[in-house]
Amino acid sequence: MTTMANETWLDEVRWDDRGLVPAIAQDVASGKVLMVAWMNRESLALTAKNGEAVYWSRSRGRLWRKGEESGHVQKVREIRLDCDADVVLLRVEQIGGIACHTGRERCFFRKLEGNRWTETDPVLKSPQAIYGDDKE
């Protein structure tokens, strides 16, 4: 692949054998970890360029502009890379206050209590109200 001079930062990311890295989205105001999704080179480039999170949907095999169906866009305030260059961290403003396709604020709504995963976060909006009959 030819690389433009201004794309060397994308070459520094250690894409896995599928060309992907995990990306963590963290709420910039609350500090809560909202979700983890995957990015390929194009999705990271678009995210940086436009300031809105774009992931790679492994199930659909295509770019996934977060919020494209739900309206729950993520405005990206900061992009970070870890020491091994194989995980990306986005600090985002979560539009609508809902990151999870279940209609909750965040995907990490289950907490281990003793030997049980307990749901700690309420559904703020039903998936049907968000997506109609589809889910994101």
Add this chain to the structure above:
Amino acid sequence: MTTMANETWLDEVRWDDRGLVPAIAQDVASGKVLMVAWMNRESLALTAKNGEAVYWSRSRGRLWRKGEESGHVQKVREIRLDCDADVVLLRVEQIGGIACHTGRERCFFRKLEGNRWTETDPVLKSPQAIYGDDKE
């Protein structure tokens, strides 16, 4: 594999084809995302049982008790699971205030500025001072 009645919570995790899931460690006080490592079933079970983070080192092919060489143990205050049950979130107290093997507070010490990854966090203790001649 036989499962004890009190281990059904481990069955609910969607281990990948290598038997692993990514685990995010987040500082419980500052909210900063410190690092991402891998866990297998045994490491998650030990983490929950003992309240200190144990990961699976892919490079060494063995359990990795975080801090076993560095002393930078992670006291686990909360364990969370995401909606797809394939990512774990640990909220931890980071002993020594250093999570990264480079001697920095966190592994996400690089930030995208324009077209460049810029280091934003100082080295608090040199790797040599932490590990002697080895690195964790």
